[in-house]
Amino acid sequence: MKVTFLGTGTSHGVPVIGCDCEVCQSKDPRNHRTRSSILIEVSNLHLLIDTATEFRLQALRAGITKIDAVLYTHCHADHVFGFDDLRIFSQRTGQAVPFYGNYDTIAEMLQVFSYVFRRTQVGGGKPLVEPIIVDGTFHVGGVTITPIPVYHGNLPIYGYRIGDLAYITDCSRLPQSSLRLLTGLKVLILGVIRYEPHPSHMHVDAALELVARLKPEQTYFTHITHLLDHEEVNSKMPQSVSLAYDGLIITI
Numbered sequence: 001m002k003v004t005f006l007g008t009g010t011s012h013g014v015p016v017i018g019c020d021c022e023v024c025q026s027k028d029p030r031n032h033r034t035r036s037s038i039l040i041e042v043s044n045l046h047l048l049i050d051t052a053t054e055f056r057l058q059a060l061r062a063g064i065t066k067i068d069a070v071l072y073t074h075c076h077a078d079h080v081f082g083f084d085d086l087r088i089f090s091q092r093t094g095q096a097v098p099f100y101g102n103y104d105t106i107a108e109m110l111q112v113f114s115y116v117f118r119r120t121q122v123g124g125g126k127p128l129v130e131p132i133i134v135d136g137t138f139h140v141g142g143v144t145i146t147p148i149p150v151y152h153g154n155l156p157i158y159g160y161r162i163g164d165l166a167y168i169t170d171c172s173r174l175p176q177s178s179l180r181l182l183t184g185l186k187v188l189i190l191g192v193i194r195y196e197p198h199p200s201h202m203h204v205d206a207a208l209e210l211v212a213r214l215k216p217e218q219t220y221f222t223h224i225t226h227l228l229d230h231e232e233v234n235s236k237m238p239q240s241v242s243l244a245y246d247g248l249i250i251t252i
């Protein structure tokens with residue numbers, strides 16, 4: 001399994017518009033973070049988690065030529081606004097791209113992108129997609145995917161587990177039942193925005209507590225704000241924990 005970090009930034013992205021802080025002005029490319037998303041290549045399938053705001057640029061940078069399915073964590077702007085750029089993939093194959101999420105996520109996407117699902121004149125260049133609500137383990141091709149229900153503040157959203165990989169972003173709390181779905185991980189990718197606590201996201205100490213509990217072999221932080229400098233924070237983390245950055249590729 002190959003995982004490409006397409007984007008590792010929080011909702012604003014880094015640099016933040018108009019910000020002159022050290023991280024936003026940094027020359028270290030690992031401090032340049034587009035909105036969070038990953039591409040998973042497994043069993044000849046290309047699975048995307050979320051279509052971030054910069055999805056088109058991310059797809060060009062990673063050289064993506066096909067997408068077999070999209071798994072949505074939730075319908076916040078930073079995770080969905082690249083949705084329209086899925087159209088090139090359906091145009092190329094003539095096949096609808098299935099996209100998965102919990103009931104609220106799918107219902108909200110049908111609203112936010114209502115033009116996609118309305119019958120309009122032919123030739124409009126809309127993405128051909130198929131919404132699918134999931135509330136338990138499902139399969140894409142031969143690949144087994146388990147949604148991991150987590151809380152983003154009060155909002156119930158999904159992380160996903162595929163084999164020994166789990167991707168959980170925009171999470172402030174995990175129910176016990178979800179912790180049980182996260183044992184024996186080789187890689188945990190976790191949204192961690194800053195050192196200070198936050199009402200709807202995980203901060204560094206909470207993340208390290210979770211890591212100590214789940215004991216994945218490797219943990220990568222994503223969805224990072226401009227409050228964390230890559231080199232500085234990375235050097236303070238335990239050996240099995242590191243900050244991800246745009247373009248990072250790992251194999252599992």
Ligand SMILES: [Zn+2]
Nearest residue numbers: 011076078170
């Ligand atoms: Zn987000």
Ligand SMILES: [Zn+2]
Nearest residue numbers: 019021024226
């Ligand atoms: Zn800044």
Ligand SMILES: [Zn+2]
Nearest residue numbers: 074076152170
């Ligand atoms: Zn969110």
